[in-house]
Amino acid sequence: MSSNGFALELIDARKCFGKTEIIRGANLQVRPGERVAIIGPNGAGKSTLFNLISGRFGLSSGQIRLHGQRIDGLKPYEINRRGLARSFQVSNLFNRLSVYENLRCAVLWSMGARYAFWRFLADMRAVNDRAEEVLAMIRLDKRRDQLAVNLTYAEQRALEIGITIAGGSSVILLDEPTAGMSKSETTRFIQLIREVTEGKTLLTVEHDMGVVFGLADRIAVLVYGEVIAFDTPEAVRANARVQEAYLGSVLAETQAAAAPSSFVGASA
Numbered sequence: 696m697s698s699n700g701f702a703l704e705l706i707d708a709r710k711c712f713g714k715t716e717i718i719r720g721a722n723l724q725v726r727p728g729e730r731v732a733i734i735g736p737n738g739a740g741k742s743t744l745f746n747l748i749s750g751r752f753g754l755s756s757g758q759i760r761l762h763g764q765r766i767d768g769l770k771p772y773e774i775n776r777r778g779l780a781r782s783f784q785v786s787n788l789f790n791r792l793s794v795y796e797n798l799r800c801a802v803l804w805s806m807g808a809r810y811a812f813w814r815f816l817a818d819m820r821a822v823n824d825r826a827e828e829v830l831a832m833i834r835l836d837k838r839r840d841q842l843a844v845n846l847t848y849a850e851q852r853a854l855e856i857g858i859t860i861a862g863g864s865s866v867i868l869l870d871e872p873t874a875g876m877s878k879s880e881t882t883r884f885i886q887l888i889r890e891v892t893e894g895k896t897l898l899t900v901e902h903d904m905g906v907v908f909g910l911a912d913r914i915a916v917l918v919y920g921e922v923i924a925f926d927t928p929e930a931v932r933a934n935a936r937v938q939e940a941y942l943g944s945v946l947a948e949t950q951a952a953a954a955p956s957s958f959v960g961a962s963a
């Protein structure tokens with residue numbers, strides 16, 4: 696595999712819907728093992744960027760590379776087989792299957808088993824072992840045989856993360872993983888995400904600045920479809936352009952509304 700050292704790379708990525716350019720030449724170079732949060736105002740194009748990276752939308756122009764190999768133009772399942780998995784804001788669970796069965800489905804799917812039935816019978820033991828392993832990682836062992844529909848909201852979000860990582864992808868995209876959670880659930884969940892993505896490359900789209908500053912090694916700031924800054928949390932917080940375009944107002948609003956402790960690592 697040819698690699699330029701980056702796990703994921705966007706090169707002048709552009710996306711138009713009709714005549715409107717939504718992603719306007721985005722560039723991003725993510726190193727293996729980095730945790731990156733993508734932030735930006737509503738409508739900046741964060742979800743669109745995720746949809747482009749995961750292959751749900753095609754690029755209008757530019758390139759996307761995974762471990763040095765172009766993935767733009769590939770179908771979502773082809774990108775998944777190359778080692779990139781994403782979760783969704785909207786629940787992606789099989790509500791009428793148990794927690795364990797949901798995980799087994801995710802493992803089977805990642806192996807391509809749905810296209811080779813004989814193979815998945817042979818591999819069943821490995822599938823079950825991996826499902827058990829993920830079950831423990833997301834701390835739902837005690838909820839193993841519960842139907843997904845009967846889990847609490849936070850447990851469902853944990854199961855979604857489990858489904859996303861089950862196939863062993865090295866690059867993980869999480870779309871607002873803590874949305875709708877209480878503050879204490881969010882704190883626990885950040886720790887869970889840290890653990891289950893250890894050693895992997897992580898990209899999150901996130902609105903909660905507590906999560907962003909608590910989780911990210913680097914932050915990419917997307918404004919009007921362009922990455923205007925990509926740096927450490929400290930540098931991004933101090934960046935005048937970011938302050939002006941976005942972060943100043945968000946920090947001021949959030950600081951006014953929430954306890955200061957929600958800013959993990961925010962000393963300003």
Ligand SMILES: Nc1ncnc2c1ncn2[C@@H]1O[C@H](COP(=O)(O)OP(=O)(O)OP(=O)(O)O)[C@@H](O)[C@H]1O
Pocket residue numbers: 712717735736737738739740741742743744
């Ligand atoms: N399939 C689509 N067709 C046309 N326009 C779209 C489509 N998807 C997104 N858009 C537009 O692209 C722009 C960016 O949307 P996107 O959802 O990517 O922003 P976002 O940064 O994720 O916003 P939010 O923070 O509110 O979720 C919006 O103006 C949206 O209306």
